[in-house]
Amino acid sequence: MSSVVLLKPRRFADPRGWFMETYSRRALAERGIDVEFVQDNHSLSRPAGTLRGLHFQTPPHAQGKLVRCTAGRIMDYALDVRQGSPTYGRFLAAELSAENGHQLWVPAGFAHAFVTLEADSEVVYKVTDYYAPDCDGGIRFEGAGIDWPLPGVDPVLSDKDRALPTLADFDSPFPYDGHPLPDRLD
Numbered sequence: 246m247s248s249v250v251l252l253k254p255r256r257f258a259d260p261r262g263w264f265m266e267t268y269s270r271r272a273l274a275e276r277g278i279d280v281e282f283v284q285d286n287h288s289l290s291r292p293a294g295t296l297r298g299l300h301f302q303t304p305p306h307a308q309g310k311l312v313r314c315t316a317g318r319i320m321d322y323a324l325d326v327r328q329g330s331p332t333y334g335r336f337l338a339a340e341l342s343a344e345n346g347h348q349l350w351v352p353a354g355f356a357h358a359f360v361t362l363e364a365d366s367e368v369v370y371k372v373t374d375y376y377a378p379d380c381d382g383g384i385r386f387e388g389a390g391i392d393w394p395l396p397g398v399d400p401v402l403s404d405k406d407r408a409l410p411t412l413a414d415f416d417s418p419f420p421y422d423g424h425p426l427p428d429r430l431d
């Protein structure tokens with residue numbers, strides 16, 4: 246297992262544009278991420294300030310997620326909610342964009358969310374377990390100690406997300422695997 250990892254796959258630019266490998270099992274294993282993905286997800290968020298999350302699936306269908314932005318720009322968040330983790334309740338964030346091509350690995354045991362920083366932002370992400378509605382869970386973004394990244398822009402979120410429990414009221418079902426959150430993403 247690993248902690249949260251920021252990946253910056255190389256882009257090969259030429260006069261036609263660019264080419265990049267967006268997924269390589271070998272490249273992930275070199276970063277300590279040895280997982281098998283079983284599903285790809287893709288979402289379009291039209292308004293800037295769209296907030297999806299903080300979400301997770303509970304065991305036995307907890308998901309690791311490899312997240313990237315293919316249109317626009319997002320702030321992507323991973324919040325440590327593993328019982329007994331020395332970094333429980335801490336989060337790391339990374340700006341992912343179509344322009345920078347960066348990717349965030351969010352292991353199982355972390356609540357995931359993103360806020361779109363531009364209109365019509367698209368996010369695609371690979372997950373390590375299938376969608377399991379009975380295991381769908383989450384924590385309110387508000388009250389999780391995360392600053393809203395778009396002052397003056399009201400969040401746009403689903404009714405489901407408005408009704409999520411706060412971090413203070415959350416009873417985590419996730420075990421700690423011995424990988425504390427790093428101080429920052431390098």
Ligand SMILES: Cc1cn([C@H]2C[C@H](O)[C@@H](COP(=O)(O)OP(=O)(O)O[C@H]3O[C@H](C)C(=O)[C@H](O)[C@H]3O)O2)c(=O)[nH]c1=O
Nearest residue numbers: 286288297298300301310357358359375376377403405
């Ligand atoms: C996640 C998922 C959803 N759905 C269906 C269920 C709903 O009818 C519809 C929208 O689902 P939801 O509102 O949960 O979508 P998001 O708010 O974008 O949630 C996702 O966004 C945050 C950032 C995440 O990390 C999770 O992957 C996921 O929770 O798609 C599926 O059919 N399969 C799926 O894997």
